[in-house]
Amino acid sequence: MPKLVDHEERRAHIIDALLRSAASSGLHSVTMRSVAIEAGVSVRLVQYYFDTKEQLLLAAMTRLTARMGERVQRRVRASGAADPRGIIEAVLLEAVPTDEESRAFHLIHTEYAVLSVTDPALGGPQFLAAPDEMEAFLAAQLTAAQQAGAADPGLDARHEAVVLLAVSAGLGLSVLLDQRTADEATTVLRYHLGRLFPD
Amino acid sequence: MPKLVDHEERRAHIIDALLRSAASSGLHSVTMRSVAIEAGVSVRLVQYYFDTKEQLLLAAMTRLTARMGERVQRRVRASGAADPRGIIEAVLLEAVPTDEESRAFHLIHTEYAVLSVTDPALGGPQFLAAPDEMEAFLAAQLTAAQQAGAADPGLDARHEAVVLLAVSAGLGLSVLLDQRTADEATTVLRYHLGRLFPD
DNA sequence: TGTTTGGTGGTATGGTTGTACCACAAAAAT
DNA sequence: ATTTTTGTGGTACAACCATACCACCAAACA
Numbered sequence: 081m082p083k084l085v086d087h088e089e090r091r092a093h094i095i096d097a098l099l100r101s102a103a104s105s106g107l108h109s110v111t112m113r114s115v116a117i118e119a120g121v122s123v124r125l126v127q128y129y130f131d132t133k134e135q136l137l138l139a140a141m142t143r144l145t146a147r148m149g150e151r152v153q154r155r156v157r158a159s160g161a162a163d164p165r166g167i168i169e170a171v172l173l174e175a176v177p178t179d180e181e182s183r184a185f186h187l188i189h190t191e192y193a194v195l196s197v198t199d200p201a202l203g204g205p206q207f208l209a210a211p212d213e214m215e216a217f218l219a220a221q222l223t224a225a226q227q228a229g230a231a232d233p234g235l236d237a238r239h240e241a242v243v244l245l246a247v248s249a250g251l252g253l254s255v256l257l258d259q260r261t262a263d264e265a266t267t268v269l270r271y272h273l274g275r276l277f278p279d
Numbered sequence: 280m281p282k283l284v285d286h287e288e289r290r291a292h293i294i295d296a297l298l299r300s301a302a303s304s305g306l307h308s309v310t311m312r313s314v315a316i317e318a319g320v321s322v323r324l325v326q327y328y329f330d331t332k333e334q335l336l337l338a339a340m341t342r343l344t345a346r347m348g349e350r351v352q353r354r355v356r357a358s359g360a361a362d363p364r365g366i367i368e369a370v371l372l373e374a375v376p377t378d379e380e381s382r383a384f385h386l387i388h389t390e391y392a393v394l395s396v397t398d399p400a401l402g403g404p405q406f407l408a409a410p411d412e413m414e415a416f417l418a419a420q421l422t423a424a425q426q427a428g429a430a431d432p433g434l435d436a437r438h439e440a441v442v443l444l445a446v447s448a449g450l451g452l453s454v455l456l457d458q459r460t461a462d463e464a465t466t467v468l469r470y471h472l473g474r475l476f477p478d
Numbered sequence: 479t480g481t482t483t484g485g486t487g488g489t490a491t492g493g494t495t496g497t498a499c500c501a502c503a504a505a506a507a508t
Numbered sequence: 509a510t511t512t513t514t515g516t517g518g519t520a521c522a523a524c525c526a527t528a529c530c531a532c533c534a535a536a537c538a
Contacts, residue, residue: 246449
């Protein structure tokens, strides 16, 4: 079997074109043609590597969540935080779109999420697994902080984890909608963390 | 001039058909035809009362936000709350979709909001005014509660108002995405309020 | 009574979309 | 050397969309 091109690399190239296109004009406006043009290939090629548009969208969503996960991990590592508070802060601040890439990711991710409510074709459980995991992780970090005496022992870790997730999602969305600047959102998030971790 | 039909009533009827259609299959999938069918009228009529699709969508958004505002007011009145805490709780709990109507409203509203990020035709400031007003209102209520000795005096009212708005939006979204039940969201929201208003 | 005007239906049209189909080149396998 | 197989381009097609256009009816006004 002749294999001249790296399939995965081609697919990634096309998906990135889709993400770029979706970032500027919205996920709803991406078409096979627009993706092809943005990627600098023919429509036939997009068809070749992703049989149908639905599969293309699905693959793009998978890649998107993967890239977002990488960003979180990189940020946590870059923050150099070892204590629960630093880790929590790093994780949650990733939900606030600062640079253009982050803004694009969150916008598209939100579009996918909203779309998945009415379109069952887009993996329903795709949007359930990650937050569930995150919630458990945050609760564990909070509990650890409480045991270390860093966090208010009166807190209900489980509930606070849900609040943290909700507030970061809500703040992120408000920044996306230009209701707030990223700096304001960051300040508020830090303030809220300060209430959980008394100095 | 012969005037057999009430224009506003006809428009409302068509818009409600749009909202019903959008609630079940998503705002992105509403077409002139689908709205006409749902409303039981001809496509020509939809054209007649709303010249273009864009105007139809705009009118529907206006009506949607109006209906949502009414719901908030009705809920506050129904709660019979006179103290800041009761009022705040009533207002924020309206962001949690419980009944089907509320769920539909919030879904469509969110779709509009996300759409407005990339589509400048949909009123940009439409989504800025309401939250801004709400934030000021919540901050004022919090300050009043602090002065009455009901709320923790150590709180930064302005920041807490932003947090409240974000957490209710985030919780509402998570309920919409079926990440959480409405009951869980309600419990968490009440828990969070309990932290601001010590018993 | 005739004529304007508001309300309605049906249909044509120009454009776009996802996808299927056909052809062809070149590398691998035989 | 010939026959697969993989990658690629171009194009055709059926469906659907928003909108423009044409015709008609009945109510109001003259």
